[in-house]
Amino acid sequence: MTGTLSPGISESSATLELASLLEPVSAEMKLVEEWLRSNLIDDSQFVASLLSQVFKAGGKRIRPGLVLLSSRATAPGFGELTPRHIILAVLTELIHTASLVHDDVIDKSSLRRGQETVNRKWNDKLAVLVGDLLFAQASICLARLMNPAIVGIYGQVLGDLCAGEIKQMNQQYVCAVDWDGYIYKSVCKTASLFSAGCHSGPILNGCGDEVVSALKDYGTNLGICFQVVDDLLDVTATASDLGKPAGGDLAQGLLTAPALFVLQREDEPARRLAELIKTRAVCREDGIAEALQLIKDNGGTDSTIALARKYAQQSREALRGLPASTYRDSLESIVDVMLIRTR
Amino acid sequence: MTGTLSPGISESSATLELASLLEPVSAEMKLVEEWLRSNLIDDSQFVASLLSQVFKAGGKRIRPGLVLLSSRATAPGFGELTPRHIILAVLTELIHTASLVHDDVIDKSSLRRGQETVNRKWNDKLAVLVGDLLFAQASICLARLMNPAIVGIYGQVLGDLCAGEIKQMNQQYVCAVDWDGYIYKSVCKTASLFSAGCHSGPILNGCGDEVVSALKDYGTNLGICFQVVDDLLDVTATASDLGKPAGGDLAQGLLTAPALFVLQREDEPARRLAELIKTRAVCREDGIAEALQLIKDNGGTDSTIALARKYAQQSREALRGLPASTYRDSLESIVDVMLIRTR
Numbered sequence: 001m002t003g004t005l006s007p008g009i010s011e012s013s014a015t016l017e018l019a020s021l022l023e024p025v026s027a028e029m030k031l032v033e034e035w036l037r038s039n040l041i042d043d044s045q046f047v048a049s050l051l052s053q054v055f056k057a058g059g060k061r062i063r064p065g066l067v068l069l070s071s072r073a074t075a076p077g078f079g080e081l082t083p084r085h086i087i088l089a090v091l092t093e094l095i096h097t098a099s100l101v102h103d104d105v106i107d108k109s110s111l112r113r114g115q116e117t118v119n120r121k122w123n124d125k126l127a128v129l130v131g132d133l134l135f136a137q138a139s140i141c142l143a144r145l146m147n148p149a150i151v152g153i154y155g156q157v158l159g160d161l162c163a164g165e166i167k168q169m170n171q172q173y174v175c176a177v178d179w180d181g182y183i184y185k186s187v188c189k190t191a192s193l194f195s196a197g198c199h200s201g202p203i204l205n206g207c208g209d210e211v212v213s214a215l216k217d218y219g220t221n222l223g224i225c226f227q228v229v230d231d232l233l234d235v236t237a238t239a240s241d242l243g244k245p246a247g248g249d250l251a252q253g254l255l256t257a258p259a260l261f262v263l264q265r266e267d268e269p270a271r272r273l274a275e276l277i278k279t280r281a282v283c284r285e286d287g288i289a290e291a292l293q294l295i296k297d298n299g300g301t302d303s304t305i306a307l308a309r310k311y312a313q314q315s316r317e318a319l320r321g322l323p324a325s326t327y328r329d330s331l332e333s334i335v336d337v338m339l340i341r342t343r
Numbered sequence: 344m345t346g347t348l349s350p351g352i353s354e355s356s357a358t359l360e361l362a363s364l365l366e367p368v369s370a371e372m373k374l375v376e377e378w379l380r381s382n383l384i385d386d387s388q389f390v391a392s393l394l395s396q397v398f399k400a401g402g403k404r405i406r407p408g409l410v411l412l413s414s415r416a417t418a419p420g421f422g423e424l425t426p427r428h429i430i431l432a433v434l435t436e437l438i439h440t441a442s443l444v445h446d447d448v449i450d451k452s453s454l455r456r457g458q459e460t461v462n463r464k465w466n467d468k469l470a471v472l473v474g475d476l477l478f479a480q481a482s483i484c485l486a487r488l489m490n491p492a493i494v495g496i497y498g499q500v501l502g503d504l505c506a507g508e509i510k511q512m513n514q515q516y517v518c519a520v521d522w523d524g525y526i527y528k529s530v531c532k533t534a535s536l537f538s539a540g541c542h543s544g545p546i547l548n549g550c551g552d553e554v555v556s557a558l559k560d561y562g563t564n565l566g567i568c569f570q571v572v573d574d575l576l577d578v579t580a581t582a583s584d585l586g587k588p589a590g591g592d593l594a595q596g597l598l599t600a601p602a603l604f605v606l607q608r609e610d611e612p613a614r615r616l617a618e619l620i621k622t623r624a625v626c627r628e629d630g631i632a633e634a635l636q637l638i639k640d641n642g643g644t645d646s647t648i649a650l651a652r653k654y655a656q657q658s659r660e661a662l663r664g665l666p667a668s669t670y671r672d673s674l675e676s677i678v679d680v681m682l683i684r685t686r
Contacts, residue, residue, distance in 0.1 A: 047509060102475060106468040125449040125512060128471055129505045132445060135475065136501030139482035143494035151486035158479030162472045166390060169468060 014340040018060055021330040021337065025068035028081055028089070032064045035090045050130050054097060054118060063096050063197050064089035066222075066334070070215050071201025073327035084145055084204055091141035091154070092197040098134035099161050101127055106165065107252065111245075150200045157196045164188025173253035175274040177264045182257065183224065190230075191223025198222070214318050221315035222335060228308040229341050231256035235295055235304075247288040253277060257307055258300035259291075269298040305342050312339055357683040361403055364673040364680065368411035371424055371432070375407045378433045393473050397440060397461060406439050406540050407432035409565075409677070413558050414544025416670035427488055427547055434484035434497070435540040441477035442504050444470055449508065450595065454588075493543045500539045507531025516596035518617040520607045525600065526567065533573075534566025541565070557661050564658035565678060571651040572684050574599035578638055578647075590631040596620060600650055601643035602634075612641040648685050655682055 022029055036055050067089040071081055101118055103109070105127045110120035119127035135158075142154050164185050171181070198219030202212045233241070234249045235258045249256055255263070255277070263270050273294050281287030295301065312335045322328045365372055379398050410432040414424055444461055446452070448470045453463035462470035478501075485497050507528050514524070541562030545555045576584070577592045578601045592599055598606070598620070606613050616637050624630030638644065655678045665671045 046513065047506065102471050105471055124467070126509065128445050128448055128474075129508050129512075131471075131475075132478065133502065133505040135478055135482075136498065136505065139478075139485060139501065140494060140498035142482060143486040143488075143498070144491065145486075146489055146491070148487070148489070151483060155479065155483035155486070158482065159476065162476040162479065163390065165472050166469065169472075170389065 014337050015060055017337050017340060018062060018065070018334065021333050022061075022065045022069070024326045024330055025065065025072055025081075028068045028072075028086060029061065029065065031086045032061070032068075032089045032093065035086065036093065047130075047133070050118065050122070050126065051133075053115075053121065054101060054130060054134075056115070059097075061093060062334070063092045063193065066194065066219065066331070067092050067197040067201055069327045069330050069334075070198045070218070071205065073322055073325055073331060074202040074205050074207050074211055074215065076205065078325050078327065082204075085201055087141045087144055088150070088197075088200055088204065091138045091145075092193065094134050094138035094141065095154070095157065095161075095193060098131045098138060101131040101134065103165070105131070106169075107248075109248075145204075147204065149203055153196045153200055153203075157192045160188040160192040164192075168254060171255070173277055173280065175255065175263060175277055177260050179260065182255075182260060186224050186227040187220065190227040191220045194223030194226065195219035210321065214321050217318035218315050218331065221311045221318060222338065225308050225311035225315060225335070225338050228257050228304060228311060229338055232258060232301060232304045232308065232342055234258075235292055236301055247282075247292050250277070250291055251282050251288050253280075253282070257304040258295045261303040262295050262298045262300045265298065269294050308339060308342060312336075357680050358403055360680050360683060361405060361408070361677065364676050365404075365408040365412070367669045367673055368408065368415055368424075371411045371415075371429060372404065372408065374429045375404070375411075375432045375436065378429065379436065390473075390476070393461065393465070393469065394476075396458075396464065397444060397473060397477070399458070402440075404436060405677070406435045406536065409537065409562065409674070410435050410540040410544055412670050412673050412677075413541045413561070414548065416665055416668055416674060417545040417548050417550050417554055417558065419548065421668050421670065425547075428544055430484045430487055431493070431540075431543055431547065434481045434488075435536065437477050437481035437484065438497070438500065438504075438536060441474045441481060444474040444477065446508070448474070449512075450591075452591075488547075490547065492546055496539045496543055496546075500535045503531040503535040507535075511597060514598070516620055516623065518598065518606060518620055520603050522603065525598075525603060529567050529570040530563065533570040534563045537566030537569065538562035553664065557664050560661035561658050561674065564654045564661060565681065568651050568654035568658060568678070568681050571600055571647060571654060572681055575601060575644060575647045575651065575685055577601075578635055579644055590625075590635050593620070593634055594625050594631050596623075596625070600647040601638045604646040605638050605641045605643045608641065612637050651682060651685060655679075 037052070068081065068085065071085045071088070072078060075081065100112065104112055104117040105119045105124050108119070109117050111117065117127070118130050138154075142151060145151070164187075167181070167188070168185055171178075195216050196219070199212050199216035202215050231249065234247065234256065237246055239245050245251075250259060259273065259277075262273050273291055276282050276287050276291045276294075282291050315335050316332055319328060319332055380395070411424065411428065414428045414431070415421060418424065443455065447455055447460040448462045448467050451462070452460050454460065460470070461473050481497075485494060488494070507530075510524070510531070511528055514521075538559050539562070542555050542559035545558050574592065577590065577599065580589055582588050588594075593602060602616065602620075605616050616634055619625050619630050619634045619637075625634050658678050659675055662671060662675055
């Protein structure tokens with residue numbers, strides 16, 4: 001897979017690459033997709049059109065893919081999955097989508113994956129309700145699994161999503177370099193759900209602690225890696241690549257790895273960057289352009305790539321003890337796909 | 344209990360009356376209260392203070408009270424309840440509270456029960472997150488019950504809450520008289536959760552269909568009665584009684600029973616009321632005052648009281664088949680407490 005790490009490969013090739021890695025679970029992915037399109041309780045035409053808008057915007061379905069691959073990689077004899085595994089994959093995507101819809105209200109975003117957000121196309125009220133509806137569907141799925149351990153894991157995920165956002169909100173425009181806080185937020189916002197998705201399948205399969213814990217570590221590290229790469233792209237990608245304006249995080253005063261690496265230098269560029277943030281100059285076009293350039297010129301992006309690689313490596317290592325299979329191969333290669341996005 | 348229906352009895356005497364009716368389950372109510380104050384997952388001081396603000400605003404805890412009374416009224420030998428009944432009561436209150444927090448964002452309300460709302464005291468973002476956190480807690484409770492029937496019932500409730508709000512939002516300032524639509528919205532917004540709370544306890548108790556269905560009917564009718572009375576109070580009560588401005592529903596173009604009774608007359612007052620609504624005159628102080636007066640002068644409040652009494656009666660009748668007990672007595676008397684509020 002290292003061949004795919006050559007420069008110039010874009011976000012869209014990462015998406016293509018991901019699709020091929022999900023091939024071993026393509027039959028199950030189709031069931032997930034059908035569920036998302038037809039199984040959501042609501043007889044109202046209007047609500048159906050809202051939900052179809054949300055799922056049309058699509059996304060890569062990486063989370064259900066991880067659920068299915070890690071389930072299959074740890075199933076007895078790599079055998080077929082059960083309807084409960086499909087529900088697990090669906091609920092993981094529902095929680096992710098619900099949190100995106102509410103995040104867009106919270107961040108007042110108008111574009112997501114290049115499409116108008118629910119809050120923009122309709123209004124904040126509806127976006128709150130649509131998010132609630134999706135969380136409600138996820139709760140029903142979760143309860144249907146009838147597995148107390150998995151309920152506890154996803155309960156923690158739901159709490160983490162809120163805690164991460166609240167922590168982030170309280171630290172806007174605060175320039176203290178707090179790496180632990182940054183990693184904690186990344187776990188709450190992203191890695192917690194990745195990790196839940198990756199180790200709940202093995203729990204359903206009745207795997208032992210060692211296997212469950214390996215896939216938990218895999219998911220956590222992959223999730224942090226994913227978040228770090230997302231934070232990098234906010235600095236390096238173009239608006240058209242992102243499907244939303246670049247520098248958006250920094251403009252909102254959210255300090256992520258690329259900015260933290262510069263701020264911790266405590267030199268003149270660090271001082272200038274802190275000034276642009278504290279004075280809210282980053283909210284203006286010229287201010288954000290200067291801040292992004294400062295980050296690129298002072299090692300912010302290179303160090304962030306190195307950080308992403310560190311978590312990618314830890315993620316790969318977690319898989320070592322698993323028996324060889326096409327499913328484990330895909331899980332390993334997905335780590336590389338995360339890194340393609342950094343190029 | 345009819346003695347308590349004398350005129351001049353206020354909302355606060357209804358609250359006192361309710362407290363005495365919950366006396367037979369006071370030990371269980373204390374456990375619910377403890378759970379709400381201490382058992383919500385979050386180690387952050389800030390989130391703890393947010394949740395305490397939400398629960399300090401209090402409310403009458405009528406829903407957990409109904410869960411406990413209907414559970415006890417149908418328990419074998421009226422025996423003690425289990426921890427699962429407490430969780431059922433807690434989750435019912437959590438869903439109610441979460442929906443209030445999100446409703447306040449949706450309606451841009453600044454007062455609730457005489458206290459500042461989360462969206463007013465902090466901001467919309469936090470209110471969305473706090474609501475999500477409460478829904479998340481409710482989901483965990485629901486899943487912990489490990490009962491597929493109850494999961495289905497509460498899943499429907501969560502869907503109904505969203506569907507009711509969405510329907511309401513789509514019909515603002517629409518003056519067509521649609522009684523079915525009004526009752527449907529009342530079921531979605533209020534009666535669905537009342538009904539779930541009242542018949543899930545009997546399901547946990549392993550009661551037969553007849554008892555379960557009796558308590559379901561009791562809860563549905565009581566819930567509609569509760570909503571009709573709430574809609575009446577929006578027209579008749581003072582701002583200080585309500586803890587929020589009077590006429591708020593109508594000002595937002597939400598047509599409820601008192602207005603519908605006038606609009607269906609199709610006479611001059613009906614025409615004038617429709618005009619005040621369609622021209623958005625109800626959004627101004629003079630317009631809303633004229634509309635409220637029109638409703639009071641043209642039978643809107645009297646007919647609404649009669650409608651509330653009809654559902655109250657149906658609610659009482661549903662209890663007929665239950666064996667006599669202090670718990671059944673309380674359930675019956677709670678119906679009267681609903682009506683006290685109309686005076």
